[in-house]
Amino acid sequence: MNKPTIRIKDIAQKANVSIGTVDRVLHNRGRVSEEVRVKILQIIEELDYQPNMIARTLGTNRTYRIAALIPDGTIDPYWQESQNGIEKAGKELQIYGVQITQYRFNQHDVQAFIDQATALAQANLDGILVAPVFYRESLPFFEQWHALSIPFVLFNTQIEESNSLSYIGQDAFQSGSLAGKLLHYGQPEGCTFLVAHIAEDIANSAHLLGKEKGFRAYFSQQPALASSYKVISADLKKPGDISFFHQLDRLLDHYPDMKGIFVTTSKAYEIATYLQHTPERNIRLVGYDLLEKNLAFMEEGLIDFIINQNPQGQGYWGIQFLADHLVFKKKVALRKNLPLDIITRENLAYYLEAAQ
Amino acid sequence: MNKPTIRIKDIAQKANVSIGTVDRVLHNRGRVSEEVRVKILQIIEELDYQPNMIARTLGTNRTYRIAALIPDGTIDPYWQESQNGIEKAGKELQIYGVQITQYRFNQHDVQAFIDQATALAQANLDGILVAPVFYRESLPFFEQWHALSIPFVLFNTQIEESNSLSYIGQDAFQSGSLAGKLLHYGQPEGCTFLVAHIAEDIANSAHLLGKEKGFRAYFSQQPALASSYKVISADLKKPGDISFFHQLDRLLDHYPDMKGIFVTTSKAYEIATYLQHTPERNIRLVGYDLLEKNLAFMEEGLIDFIINQNPQGQGYWGIQFLADHLVFKKKVALRKNLPLDIITRENLAYYLEAAQ
DNA sequence: GAAAAAAATGTGTCCGCACACATAATTTTA
DNA sequence: TAAAATTATGTGTGCGGACACATTTTTTTC
Structure with missing residues (x-):
C-alpha cells in the first residue's frame, strides 16, 4: 500500500549510471549523451519520481527575493490585511529560502507608487507581487519587469495583457451579481436599488464598474425582474462631509421606493451612518470588506450583508503562487478567483477567526 | 535586516561544547551536567534558536502513521469529500513522513463502525482522525486511545469530554441561527418556518438538534420577531417514498402561511423535488452541502441558499492538526471552527473551484 | 590509589539533494 | 597516431539536524 519513496539514487541504480548523471538530466545541465538522457527520463516517468523538495531546499542553500508592491496599510485597514496575508505566507515560506520585502506607497499618491516601483528595480529580485x-x-513597469524576465503576480485589481504570471482576486462582475441577488432576495416586492460608488476615481477603477455591470445584469437578465426593479447609480464624493448627506437626501427624495443600496467600495459604513438617522425607510445595505466600522453597523443591523474581498487571502496566495513558481517549479494558474464570501452577523465570527 | 540563521553548531560554538551536547539538551536526552545544560538553554533563549524543521525531518527518517476512521464515501458523497480532503492533506504531508490509512465504515451500520475501530487498534498508530x-x-474507543496515549482528533460531530486533541467542525447552533437569518431576511413579513430533519436518527445526532436550537433562538431572542414568526419542526422519514410527500402535504395544509423550510441535513433536494410540484407556494428553502442534486435545484431557483459544511476542509484540517502535533510539535487549538459559508447561485462556482 | 563504573562529552554517518570538481571515454587536431 | 580538446560520467562535500557509538572525565569501590 505504501509505495517506497523514489530517490535520485534509485533512478541512477536502475539506469546503471551515477547520481551525478541523473542530476544533470533533472536540471537540464547538459553534458549527458542523448541515449542516456532518454533512458533516464523514461525511468523517471515510469517510477513517477517526485523530488523531495525538503531535501532540495536544504541542498541548494539559495534564497529567493520577492518584493511586494502595495498600498500602505497604515493609511487603509484594507491594505493592512493584505500585508498580514503577505507576512503570513512569508513566515511559512521562510524555511524554503523565501525573503519578502514590502514596498509601500500611499494609495492616493501616484508619484509615491512610481517612486516605490522604481526603487524596487534596484533590488535584484526573483519575483514581484503587485497591487x-x-x-x-503600472504599464511601463510591467514592460520593464517582463523585459528583465522577473515574474510578477497581480492581485486585487486585474489588468489584462500585463504579461503577469497570474492574477489573484475576485470576479468583479460576478461580485456585483451576487450583491444583486442579496438585495433582491431581501426585497421580493420590486423597488429601486442604488449602486453607490464612494470617493473613488471611477474612470481609473475598472473593477468598480465591473461590479455595477454585474449588479445591473442580475436584474436585466431575468425578464421578470427587469420590469419591477429599477437600478440607479451615483458617484458620491466627500464622505463624512455634510455635502455627502445632502447628495443622499436628494436621491432618497427623488426615489421614494428606494429600498436597497449596494456600495461598491469598502465604505458602506458611510452610508450606514446616514441611514441611522432615517430608520423608518428600512433600506437594505450591502457592501464590502470586514472593516471595524462596517462590522459595528452590521452588528446593529444597519448593514445586512458584506461581501468579503479577502485582502489577506489575496496577499497570501499571491506570495504562494510566486513561491510555487520560483521554489517548487510548479505550473501556476493564470488566474485564481477567491470565493465571494457572504458575511452576515451570524457567521461573521468564523471569518475573523480564520483570518488569524 | 536579514538576521543569520542560528544552527545547533552556532550554539555549540558559543557554549564551547560539541553539537552532540547541544542535541542532548534540545531533546532532553539527559547525560549532560546541570551546569552546561543551563548555559546552553540560556544561549538558545538568547539567540532565539528555531530548529530547522526541514533538516529535522530529513535527519530523523521516521514516519508517522495516522488512521482516518470515517464513513464510506462510496455510499454518501458528503463523506467522499472528506476523504478527498484527507487525501489532499496526506499528499502535502507525505514528504514529512506522514502515512495515512483510511478505515471506512457504513454510516448506517453501528457494527461496521465498531469493527473498523477495533481493526485500527492493531495498527500501531501515531494518531487518529475520527468522525x-x-x-x-465511540466513547469506549476514546478511552482506549487515551489509555494508549494515541492522540486523536474529532471532526464533523463534536463530543465533549472525549479527551480529544482537537475538534474540527462547525458550530451547529450558530449554523441554525444563520439559517434563521437567511429565511427571515427573505420573508420580512412574518410567517411560519419549518425545520425539517430528514431520515436521521435524531436522538443520536446532537448536532441536528443544535441546528434546530440555533434556528429557534434566532427568532425567540428578538422580541419583534418572536410574535410574528412561528417555527415548527418535523422528523421526516423515507425520502423518495410516496409517504414522504404525504407528510409534507399534511404540514403544508396545516400551516398555510408556511413560507420557508430549513433542512438540517444535506437532503434539501428531497424537499425541492416536492416543491417542484407546488411552485405557487413560493417557499424559501435553505439546506446544507454542495451535493450535485442540491446544486441542480439551486440552479433552478428552488433552493435559495446552501450552507457549506465543507467536509473536504474538515478532513484536510483534521490531518493537518494531527501533523502539527506529531511532526511539528506545535500546540494545536482545542477547537477549530470552520466558517459557515453561505452559498448561492451567484457565488457557487468559486467554492467548487476552491475545493480542487 | 588503581581498577571499575558511571557520567559527561565528542565524533561520525546518514537523510535526499545540489553542485563543484575529478576522472574516464571519445573525438578532434596536427 | 599521439597529444589536445571535448564530451560524458563519477565522486565528494555540504546543507542542518538526529542518533548511534566512541572517547574522555569524573566518581565509586575495595
Whole structure:
C-alpha cells in the first residue's frame, strides 16, 4: 500500500549510471549523451519520481527575493490585511529560502507608487507581487519587469495583457451579481436599488464598474425582474462631509421606493451612518470588506450583508503562487478567483477567526 | 535586516561544547551536567534558536502513521469529500513522513463502525482522525486511545469530554441561527418556518438538534420577531417514498402561511423535488452541502441558499492538526471552527473551484 | 590509589539533494 | 597516431539536524 519513496539514487541504480548523471538530466545541465538522457527520463516517468523538495531546499542553500508592491496599510485597514496575508505566507515560506520585502506607497499618491516601483528595480529580485491600483502608471513597469524576465503576480485589481504570471482576486462582475441577488432576495416586492460608488476615481477603477455591470445584469437578465426593479447609480464624493448627506437626501427624495443600496467600495459604513438617522425607510445595505466600522453597523443591523474581498487571502496566495513558481517549479494558474464570501452577523465570527 | 540563521553548531560554538551536547539538551536526552545544560538553554533563549524543521525531518527518517476512521464515501458523497480532503492533506504531508490509512465504515451500520475501530487498534498508530457519528459506541474507543496515549482528533460531530486533541467542525447552533437569518431576511413579513430533519436518527445526532436550537433562538431572542414568526419542526422519514410527500402535504395544509423550510441535513433536494410540484407556494428553502442534486435545484431557483459544511476542509484540517502535533510539535487549538459559508447561485462556482 | 563504573562529552554517518570538481571515454587536431 | 580538446560520467562535500557509538572525565569501590 505504501509505495517506497523514489530517490535520485534509485533512478541512477536502475539506469546503471551515477547520481551525478541523473542530476544533470533533472536540471537540464547538459553534458549527458542523448541515449542516456532518454533512458533516464523514461525511468523517471515510469517510477513517477517526485523530488523531495525538503531535501532540495536544504541542498541548494539559495534564497529567493520577492518584493511586494502595495498600498500602505497604515493609511487603509484594507491594505493592512493584505500585508498580514503577505507576512503570513512569508513566515511559512521562510524555511524554503523565501525573503519578502514590502514596498509601500500611499494609495492616493501616484508619484509615491512610481517612486516605490522604481526603487524596487534596484533590488535584484526573483519575483514581484503587485497591487496595480494605478492602471496607466503600472504599464511601463510591467514592460520593464517582463523585459528583465522577473515574474510578477497581480492581485486585487486585474489588468489584462500585463504579461503577469497570474492574477489573484475576485470576479468583479460576478461580485456585483451576487450583491444583486442579496438585495433582491431581501426585497421580493420590486423597488429601486442604488449602486453607490464612494470617493473613488471611477474612470481609473475598472473593477468598480465591473461590479455595477454585474449588479445591473442580475436584474436585466431575468425578464421578470427587469420590469419591477429599477437600478440607479451615483458617484458620491466627500464622505463624512455634510455635502455627502445632502447628495443622499436628494436621491432618497427623488426615489421614494428606494429600498436597497449596494456600495461598491469598502465604505458602506458611510452610508450606514446616514441611514441611522432615517430608520423608518428600512433600506437594505450591502457592501464590502470586514472593516471595524462596517462590522459595528452590521452588528446593529444597519448593514445586512458584506461581501468579503479577502485582502489577506489575496496577499497570501499571491506570495504562494510566486513561491510555487520560483521554489517548487510548479505550473501556476493564470488566474485564481477567491470565493465571494457572504458575511452576515451570524457567521461573521468564523471569518475573523480564520483570518488569524 | 536579514538576521543569520542560528544552527545547533552556532550554539555549540558559543557554549564551547560539541553539537552532540547541544542535541542532548534540545531533546532532553539527559547525560549532560546541570551546569552546561543551563548555559546552553540560556544561549538558545538568547539567540532565539528555531530548529530547522526541514533538516529535522530529513535527519530523523521516521514516519508517522495516522488512521482516518470515517464513513464510506462510496455510499454518501458528503463523506467522499472528506476523504478527498484527507487525501489532499496526506499528499502535502507525505514528504514529512506522514502515512495515512483510511478505515471506512457504513454510516448506517453501528457494527461496521465498531469493527473498523477495533481493526485500527492493531495498527500501531501515531494518531487518529475520527468522525464519531455514533455517539455511544465511540466513547469506549476514546478511552482506549487515551489509555494508549494515541492522540486523536474529532471532526464533523463534536463530543465533549472525549479527551480529544482537537475538534474540527462547525458550530451547529450558530449554523441554525444563520439559517434563521437567511429565511427571515427573505420573508420580512412574518410567517411560519419549518425545520425539517430528514431520515436521521435524531436522538443520536446532537448536532441536528443544535441546528434546530440555533434556528429557534434566532427568532425567540428578538422580541419583534418572536410574535410574528412561528417555527415548527418535523422528523421526516423515507425520502423518495410516496409517504414522504404525504407528510409534507399534511404540514403544508396545516400551516398555510408556511413560507420557508430549513433542512438540517444535506437532503434539501428531497424537499425541492416536492416543491417542484407546488411552485405557487413560493417557499424559501435553505439546506446544507454542495451535493450535485442540491446544486441542480439551486440552479433552478428552488433552493435559495446552501450552507457549506465543507467536509473536504474538515478532513484536510483534521490531518493537518494531527501533523502539527506529531511532526511539528506545535500546540494545536482545542477547537477549530470552520466558517459557515453561505452559498448561492451567484457565488457557487468559486467554492467548487476552491475545493480542487 | 588503581581498577571499575558511571557520567559527561565528542565524533561520525546518514537523510535526499545540489553542485563543484575529478576522472574516464571519445573525438578532434596536427 | 599521439597529444589536445571535448564530451560524458563519477565522486565528494555540504546543507542542518538526529542518533548511534566512541572517547574522555569524573566518581565509586575495595
